[in-house]
Amino acid sequence: MMLWEEFDRNEIFVIAMLIIIYAIFFWMPKLFPRHITLLFLLIGFSIPILFDFTIGGGMLNFYQVNDSNAYELTDVLTYFNFAPFAYFYIYFYVKFNINKVTFIPYTFGWTVIGMVLEAVNKFMNVIHYQNGYELYYSVIIFIVVLTFTGLFYELVKKKDPTF
């Protein structure tokens, strides 16, 4: 494991994003009990790790995160960048009173946001596709993950008496 191969624009972008995203996270009025906030931060952190180490590395190796296939500190910071997105998704889900009818357009909207952010990450050399992977394949991942997150929130709401 190394800090980074070369400190250039992808590292600067990851650190800048980290500051901006967490500034927004702490600035937003709190909507959930702390254990729910932590739960969705953890979901946002662990799902990209599951995908990156399953299809983004090893045998399939569809993409490389940051400068090399080796594990870098910048990779860990990149995963911390993803963590608040599951929280933001649920935060606005509640704020906009999303229901069965609005769930599909809401999730599509977030899929578009995800695709734009991934394109920016690609431009900033945070992610490099390889072995035939293309940006549009990520639509499937976004739709599945966002749908799961929304449904999981509904389940938590039903099961958690502190809500």
Place this chain on the structure above:
Amino acid sequence: MSIVVYFTLAWLLIGCFIAMNNKMNLMESTVVFLVTLVASINISWILIEEMELIQVTEQAEEYISYLLNRSVITPLIVMIGMSLMIRSENGVFKASSYVGAVVLLTVVNNSLTYFGVFEFVNWNFIYDIIYFAVLMLIAVLTYKFYHNLYDKEAVKQT
């Protein structure tokens, strides 16, 4: 062959976990599962890809078995061990559940070498025992932390 064995094992463990009288609630179970998953993925990546202490197969079928073990079987055995520990009031049974989970994790991980999924280069079952004991400890500490946080929030709401 290996994919059938590990898929069936994963299915059995999911079934056992659902059937158990689980004292952890949905949120606690999810947090313990995800933390164990993240730890298992990262540690196995460092051991295999970075330090090259274990060699993993390049055959697709066996590789899927490795993924099943890393991402489903390992966290589930930890969860079942944790669940048994929490359910018990008796310290000896708690310790037995901890040790039992570590032994089962070690046996399953070592069985991957039998099916040609893993080849231990500079690795052996003693290291496995230490690794899985640490993984169980991570799960226990995560549960304790999250359970306390949950209790505090529940008190606030009442």
